Amino acid sequence: MSGGVDSSTTAALLKSEGYDVVGITLQLYDHGEAIHRKGACCAGQDIHDARTVADRIGIPHYVLDYESRFREQVIDSFATSYATGETPVPCIECNRSIKFGDLLATARELGAQALATGHYVSSRRLPDGSRALVCAADADRDQSYFLFATTREQLQFLRFPLGDMTKAQTRELARRFDLSVADKHDSQDICFVPTGRYTEVVGRLKPNAMEPGDIVDLDGRVLGHHQGIVHFTVGQRRGLGIASQAPLYVLRLEPATRRVVVGPRAAMRMDRIWLRDVNWIGDSSLDLAVGDGLELYVRVRSTRRPQPAWLRAVDGEYQVDLVAGEDGVSPGQACVFYDAPEGQARVLGGGFIKSAEPRAANSAVIAPGAAARPIAGAHG
Incomplete structure (x- = not known):
């Protein structure tokens, strides 16, 4: 329970359905000036709001101090990534190592049968009893990009009750439950950068990233x-x-x-991406699924729609060939795999972008669907 409307409504909804709910809020960093800043998540005011909601719906509420773990796994890696010329996505690492790592382990220790969050994404049971990660019904709210690193084992324990709702429906539910946060603004900043000036954090932790240099042309x-x-x-x-x-x-x-x-803008166009830390949650094993080349759809930034691509294994590494290319492909961002370009597509996994390059002259990439081979992990 971060203190926002989404996690608060999730708790209230599950309580209304008869579940024995325990609310957990994570203290992730030294709140400082973020306490009263609108748009900053996980701050002191948010802990107060989460506690108020827990009292309102009648569930126990606990605040867990994860500051040292968060600093090591998220803040330090964020600064290191920027210092090495990348553009990191700290929310992905927070979900992977803190929320779905440490917190999930704590939930198991408490004897919980599931860990529920307010993310806009869905978990669907498959015929073999396992679960698939599926995009939210509301494409504008879909958070699947930030959850690609979720493992198959974690999906068995996770629940996302808001996945089939719009934000308006969530707020309406919050009003129906008489929650004080029903009209609370969404958090927009990186939670540990309350001023919005991330360079201050990076400069403090990695001074070498602030050293002067040259701006050059090609x-x-x-x-x-x-x-x-x-x-x-x-x-x-x-x-x-x-x-x-x-x-x-x-x-x-x-x-x-x-x-x-x-x-120039034309030089930004990239057609081939090399990945690191690839996570696969599609059917079968990754190598078996990829074979000689797997047709799928990829998203290279959270704000962009999935586009057709091929995933290949080359000399022990994974390479993505984009059919139409993308502008501004940045190392450190995620490249997330889907089995369809729109709707409630299944998330097949993804990896972090290590490097990108333009396509070699006279080469081409066939769009998914042009060949007869089906997409591994496709639903329906």
Whole structure:
């Protein structure tokens, strides 16, 4: 129970259905100035709101101190990722190591039969008794991108009661349960960056990321200077601090030389992605499913729709070939696999983007559906 409307409504809904519910709130960081800041999650006010909701619906409520674990697994890795030229997604790591790792273990120790959260995603039982992770009914609220690292074992224990609801329906339920958070604003910031200025966190933990360097074009010509690669992300256009007749975009970051490489929009187009830390929750094993090449759909940023691609195993690594290519593919982001491009598609897994490159000249990628081979893990 983070203190927001989603987790609060989840608790109230399960309580109304007769479950023996225990509310758990995680204290993840030193609240400081975040306590009264609107839009910051997991802060002191949110703990108060979670406790108020628990009292209202009549369930026990506990606050668990996970600060040291959160700092090591999420905040430190976030700073390290930025310092190495990546654009991390801390919510994925928080779900993987804290909520569905440490918290799930605590739930089992308490004798719970399930861990329920307020995520907008669904878990569906398959004919063999296992569970599949499925996109939310409300595409605008779908959070499957942030949960791709969930394992098969964890899915057996997780429940997502809001997966088939819209946000409006959730708020209406909260009003029906007379919850004080029914109209509370959604959290928008990274919870441990209450000011919204993530560079302050990175600069404090990784000072080398704030060292000055050059801004160069694709030919290596110096166009300007910067005060740290942490101020830039792949695909960025504004705030480069250089004058140019044509728009320039950040193409890549080179932490070893502290160079920011910029170029025209056309140079942002990437067609091949190399992945690390791949997690597979489709049918059969990953290697068996991939075989000589697996047709599927991938999402390379949380705000983008899945697009057709091929997943291949090459020399012990996993490679994704995008049929249409993508702009601004950034190392550190996730590449999530789906069995369909829209609707309540099944999540097949995913991995973190290690690198990306344009397609070799005269090569092409066939779109899924153009070949006769079915997608492994497809439902229906």
